[in-house]
Amino acid sequence: MKSLLGLVLVTFGAMSVFAQDAKENNQSLFDDFMYRSGNVYRSASGKPGPEYWQNKADYKLKVELHPETHTVTGEVEIKYYNNSPEKLDFIWLYVEQNRFTDNSRGTLTTPTAGNRYNGDTSGGYALSEVEVDGDQAEYLITDTRMKIFLDDAVKEDGGKAKISMKFSYKIPVDGMDRMGRLDVEQGWIYAMAQWYPRVAVFDDVTGWNVEPYLGAGEFYLEYGDYDYEVTVPYNYTVVGSGDLQNPKDVLTKTQLNRWKKAKETEETTYIIKPEEVGTAQAYNKTSGKNTWHFKMENTHDVAFGASNAFIWDAARINLEDDRKALAQSAYPKESDGQKAWSRSTEYTKASIEFYSENYYPYPYKNAVNVAAEIGGMEYPGLSFCSWRSKEASLWGVTDHEFGHNWFPMIVGSNERKFAWMDEGFNTFINHFSSNEFNDSEYPSTLDQTRSIVPYLKKETREGIDTYPDVTNLRNLGYTAYYKPAVGLITLRNYILGPKRFDQAFKSYIKTWAFKHPQPADFFNHIENSVGENLNWFWKGWFYGTENIDIAVSDVEKTENGFLIHLSKEGEIPMPVKLKVTYTDGTATAVNLPVEIWQRGNKWEHFLPTNKEVEKVEFDAEKQVPDIHSSNDVWKKKN
Known part of the structure; x- marks a missing residue:
């Protein structure tokens, strides 16, 4: 009986700890944020359903x-x-x-x-x-x-x-x-x-889609x-x-x-x-x-x-x-x-x-x-x-x-409601066309994603999902054009990689050519094609005004290596790509999946090495529109 009582107390204590962790976890960031279930007209895989029709x-x-x-x-x-x-x-x-x-x-x-x-x-x-x-x-x-x-x-x-x-x-x-x-x-x-x-x-x-023609x-x-x-x-x-x-x-x-x-x-x-x-x-x-x-x-x-x-x-x-x-x-x-x-x-x-x-x-x-x-x-x-x-x-x-x-x-797509599905996607492909034209006679800088940070810090910023006729005209260039395009660049270059993204994006175009996709169709199609749950990205970047801010908080030397302390200071989680530079001048890459943030806003990564760490930097190639560059880098104190 004493043994059984002890087991119960231990189990109850463990459950209490887990329950406390559950209250502080980030699972809601990864859950569905809009209706995306399929039906006979639009499938959950992001394709027209078996009974899809249009007039x-x-x-x-x-x-x-x-x-x-x-x-x-x-x-x-x-x-x-x-x-x-x-x-x-x-x-x-x-x-x-x-x-x-x-x-x-x-x-x-x-x-x-x-x-x-x-x-x-x-x-x-x-x-x-x-x-x-x-x-x-x-x-x-x-x-x-x-x-x-x-x-x-x-x-x-x-x-x-x-x-x-x-x-x-x-x-x-x-x-x-x-x-x-x-x-x-x-x-x-x-x-x-x-x-x-x-x-x-x-x-x-x-x-019937009968929104009045107001202008934007x-x-x-x-x-x-x-x-x-x-x-x-x-x-x-x-x-x-x-x-x-x-x-x-x-x-x-x-x-x-x-x-x-x-x-x-x-x-x-x-x-x-x-x-x-x-x-x-x-x-x-x-x-x-x-x-x-x-x-x-x-x-x-x-x-x-x-x-x-x-x-x-x-x-x-x-x-x-x-x-x-x-x-x-x-x-x-x-x-x-x-x-x-x-x-x-x-x-x-x-x-x-x-x-x-x-x-x-x-x-x-x-x-x-x-x-x-x-x-x-x-x-x-x-x-x-x-x-x-x-x-x-x-x-x-x-x-x-x-x-x-x-x-x-x-x-x-429906431009009157979802300007980002035409202006943003178009601005994205314009980047590649401009860099290709006449040996980059008029080069694009869209991939310099951190240039959007001043807008992301403004209190007057609005979500990409804001209807164009509602959006403050000073923000329309960002909500409809620039921010969704930067989001696609980030998704392609940093989160998924060009090959995975390009195949999915081209498949979306071919699948919905001369048809009428909704936002959920785009989200579903990309996710099914690349094999990832991207709710955390769609929700924060496309359907909110949240920001990305990943920090390298500290680096702690241990017996067999180093413990890298990371924190998510912003609302949007992000896979973490680190560049670790050693005192001998060599460097190594550490890539951590976005799921490290499901349980909370802090993470520790153990790096086994017998070398001395000089610097640890998040997003060394500056591919992510992180709003605070100052906390991206940890350097060894002399």
């Missing part, structure tokens, strides 16, 4: 540009395919030109001091002849959303509806740095985006095929998303020959030379109008540029399996020059070729860069970049905007 919208558009009044008139026909498992009693569309009114939500939520997303307020849609399947339709417009009521519900699993309407609006000068018009010496440049009513996404996560949040749209025509005065050139269908109808014979030559050469070739702009040589007519006809398949949007001031050049893009595409640039004489837009096509070609070879094949036949009064904005196969940009600035914005063809044009 489709095909567009036929005819629009006319009226430079004398800066207006657009047009008509749209949308063939909508309901592939969901439920019937739809109504359909939501976006009418985003309504952002440019006095009483739009975007206008009313713009600070009095203004911001990047200012916009003219003299615009807005005028809609007429709204029909569904040929019959007049009832509809209700709420700000930038339009609800179309259906007399007959669109059946599930492949039901169809045809929506048509006519529209018109005044083109804003300042379209919130996304679209608009620019007055240059030789004419006007029109950057036309969000220029037609577009169907909202109906998905298995939210149902971008887009989330259905994929489909586009057939669109743009009518302009005879002396206007139009460049657009997709493939020009009627070059013989709108180009001169000389331009047509140059067009054909450009498709066969990697050297930039003029289609309209600088000295030809504004002369009879640039037009195939002397009066009247031209209609430019474009088509684009499996895309979720199209945009175009139109001007009577365009210099226009092009060059061949080399793609996989002997496929070719055409890089094009359109810009005014104010942007001309070898330090400026004369290299735009070279930049466009290099950017597309790099991403196509290294991440996923470029699916489109053209890539068009348009100079406009826009800092930088992407649309499928077409970008608007600042007409003032030169050299590194022009490379940077061109490369970034064309990188968006992979995020979110190919991988169709």
